[in-house]
Amino acid sequence: MAKIMTPAMEKLIKKNRYNAAGVGSSGKEAWKRLRRNKTALFGMAIIIVLLLIGVFAPLIAPYSYFTQDYAATLQLPSAAHLFGTDNLGRDIFSRCIYGARYSLPIGILCVFIGLGFGGGLGVIAAYFGRKTDNVIMRVIDIIQAIPSTLICISLVAILGNGLIQLIIAIAAGTIPGMTRSCRAAIFMVKNNDYVESSKSIGVSNLMIMVRHLVPNAVGIIVINAANAVSGNILTVSALSYIGIGLVPPTPEWGAILSEGKVFISVAPHVVFFPGMMIAITVVAFNLFGNGLRDALDPRLK
Amino acid sequence: MFWYIVKRFLYVIPVMFGVLVLVFLMKLVMPGDPVTELLPLTATQEDRDALREELGLNDPIAVQFADYVWGIISRGDLGTSYKTKQPIMDELMQRFPITILLGLLSLIIGQIIANPLGLLAAVKQYSWMDSLIILFTIVGASLPNFWLALMMIMVFSVNLKWLPSMYNGTAASLIMPVIVSSFGAIAATTRGVRTSMLEMIREDYVRTARAKGQKELIVITRHAFRNALVPVVAGIGSALGLLLGGTLIVETVFAVPGVGKYVADAVTQRNFPAVQGGVVILSFAYTIINIIVDVAYTIVDPRLKTTFITQKQKGIFFWGRNLRGKVPAAAGKGGV
Numbered sequence: 001m002a003k004i005m006t007p008a009m010e011k012l013i014k015k016n017r018y019n020a021a022g023v024g025s026s027g028k029e030a031w032k033r034l035r036r037n038k039t040a041l042f043g044m045a046i047i048i049v050l051l052l053i054g055v056f057a058p059l060i061a062p063y064s065y066f067t068q069d070y071a072a073t074l075q076l077p078s079a080a081h082l083f084g085t086d087n088l089g090r091d092i093f094s095r096c097i098y099g100a101r102y103s104l105p106i107g108i109l110c111v112f113i114g115l116g117f118g119g120g121l122g123v124i125a126a127y128f129g130r131k132t133d134n135v136i137m138r139v140i141d142i143i144q145a146i147p148s149t150l151i152c153i154s155l156v157a158i159l160g161n162g163l164i165q166l167i168i169a170i171a172a173g174t175i176p177g178m179t180r181s182c183r184a185a186i187f188m189v190k191n192n193d194y195v196e197s198s199k200s201i202g203v204s205n206l207m208i209m210v211r212h213l214v215p216n217a218v219g220i221i222v223i224n225a226a227n228a229v230s231g232n233i234l235t236v237s238a239l240s241y242i243g244i245g246l247v248p249p250t251p252e253w254g255a256i257l258s259e260g261k262v263f264i265s266v267a268p269h270v271v272f273f274p275g276m277m278i279a280i281t282v283v284a285f286n287l288f289g290n291g292l293r294d295a296l297d298p299r300l301k
Numbered sequence: 302m303f304w305y306i307v308k309r310f311l312y313v314i315p316v317m318f319g320v321l322v323l324v325f326l327m328k329l330v331m332p333g334d335p336v337t338e339l340l341p342l343t344a345t346q347e348d349r350d351a352l353r354e355e356l357g358l359n360d361p362i363a364v365q366f367a368d369y370v371w372g373i374i375s376r377g378d379l380g381t382s383y384k385t386k387q388p389i390m391d392e393l394m395q396r397f398p399i400t401i402l403l404g405l406l407s408l409i410i411g412q413i414i415a416n417p418l419g420l421l422a423a424v425k426q427y428s429w430m431d432s433l434i435i436l437f438t439i440v441g442a443s444l445p446n447f448w449l450a451l452m453m454i455m456v457f458s459v460n461l462k463w464l465p466s467m468y469n470g471t472a473a474s475l476i477m478p479v480i481v482s483s484f485g486a487i488a489a490t491t492r493g494v495r496t497s498m499l500e501m502i503r504e505d506y507v508r509t510a511r512a513k514g515q516k517e518l519i520v521i522t523r524h525a526f527r528n529a530l531v532p533v534v535a536g537i538g539s540a541l542g543l544l545l546g547g548t549l550i551v552e553t554v555f556a557v558p559g560v561g562k563y564v565a566d567a568v569t570q571r572n573f574p575a576v577q578g579g580v581v582i583l584s585f586a587y588t589i590i591n592i593i594v595d596v597a598y599t600i601v602d603p604r605l606k607t608t609f610i611t612q613k614q615k616g617i618f619f620w621g622r623n624l625r626g627k628v629p630a631a632a633g634k635g636g637v
Contacts, residue, residue: 282444
């Protein structure tokens with residue numbers, strides 16, 4: 001058999017190989033399909049660039065984010081100040097560069113925390129089903145009865161302003177969505193034969209969940225996680241904007257906007273550029289999420 | 302069906318009870334002493350002790366919780382605002398209509414814009430119009446609403462002077478808040494309609510209708526679109542969740558005196574009872590709306606019990622959605 005098969009045929013067979021669920025797939029397989037999707041790759045490239053900008057902010061930013069220059073307040077964008085300056089003469093471009101250190105990593109980190117707690121619960125609920133599922137999902141129902149922005153805001157109200165408090169609040173807001181999406185993803189793969197056979201040879205429940213179920217559902221989990229990150233970035237900046245997340249002088253994009261809103265009639269650039277940064281970041285995650293969905297969901301082909 | 306609806310509404314009770322438990326936990330851990338906050342600085346120790354006794358703060362926690370729940374059920378008592386010393390329920394009720402008006406207007410306008418857009422994108426799949434609409438949905442879902450609001454204020458209030466930048470009770474001052482709060486929902490709904498239309502267009506009955514010589518317009522609108530709307534109806538609930546969360550920001554930016562602004566102000570003023578009151582009221586509204594959407598959805602599509610469960614499992618447009626309950630028997634079991 002093997003001799004008759006040409007390399008081209010082999011490639012074709014590999015290319016068209018989908019598992020029974022059609023959507024879930026192993027991490028390697030998911031990455032292969034993702035690589036073929038230009039939009040998703042483009043989004044991912046932007047995300048990586050933004051993360052690098054955050055890491056190397058001191059090297060990229062022409063000015064420090066806090067140096068005030070009263071000789072040059074509210075200047076329009078120019079060669080010296082690419083994005084102009086704010087009311088205290090601080091360089092908006094540098095502040096926006098440093099801003100990549102806040103919303104984006106916070107958004108990602110909170111999704112990981114949310115996945116750890118919420119996703120874990122979702123996997124357990126789906127795998128064990130019946131009573132376990134019922135109990136976990138009823139609790140999640142209750143938490144979801146509170147709109148997630150409200151959960152974040154009330155937690156921030158209790159815990160106070162600050163980075164750690166904000167991360168806890170945003171992560172908590174992510175948990176119910178993650179539980180739901182992971183549960184749904186696991187439901188799609190849990191009836192596969194390999195689960196049955198693993199059980200029959202006595203593989204422990206934990207092993208089945210970690211080694212078999214999660215890797216096969218990783219596609220959907222990543223799609224939902226990417227969407228959750230964009231939601232989180234918007235929430236972080238929105239909270240900072242209304243003054244209850246990260247507060248000025250932190251160069252968080254929403255906080256810069258919040259400081260600049262009073263000067264909107266004379267210096268709209270103070271508000272424009274940080275908003276663009278948020279929008280670009282969120283667009284990148286949405287492109288990544290949508291591209292991933294197109295790559296993994298055969299229904300949309 | 303009747304019993305399903307009854308059960309669905311009875312479901313409010315455990316959910317709201319759970320919300321009250323969470324809110325009460327918040328009350329326990331929140332910083333600050335209500336007695337100090339509510340009394341003037343000159344109050345004597347006797348006054349303080351009297352108020353402490355009156356508020357039931359010396360009772361065991363279980364009793365306090367029972368009092369709290371009973372107070373809400375029997376007299377709608379959500380406590381007293383630290384800021385104004387007024388009953389929070391009264392303050393919230395004054396602000397509730399404008400929030401609901403804003404939410405409903407945004408929802409209606411959002412649906413009016415999103416459905417034709419999604420339909421168009423699906424019918425002309427892969428055309429430049431499709432690409433443009435997809436681009437719009439991606440960008441639209443990504444713009445921070447407070448930024449969009451500020452940009453609109455800059456263009457339409459500061460430069461063109463067409464619309465007032467703050468809410469002043471007139472219809473004109475509601476235009477921008479409605480546009481801003483419906484924007485994200487428009488993007489999400491358009492995308493939902495497009496995806497669901499694309500699936501329907503490939504259905505056998507659509508091909509049959511075409512084969513029988515039915516006019517293309519009728520095929521699209523009557524056969525495909527009607528069925529494509531079914532999952533979209535389910536999306537209304539989550540769109541409303543977005544709207545309710547968004548009102549907090551939009552009302553703050555445009556100074557609309559609604560529940561959202563009340564809660565946001567209460568957080569910055571560290572007026573905790575008011576925050577909790579807002580959470581209870583908004584969650585209640587959200588739960589009720591979701592149940593209405595759920596019931597409407599089951600009436601629109603009795604197949605729900607079987608077909609759409611798979612969609613829910615795929616978790617694509619349904620994650621965070623509210624077709625509650627155990628997976629195979631969601632509808633019949635009423636979710637409890």
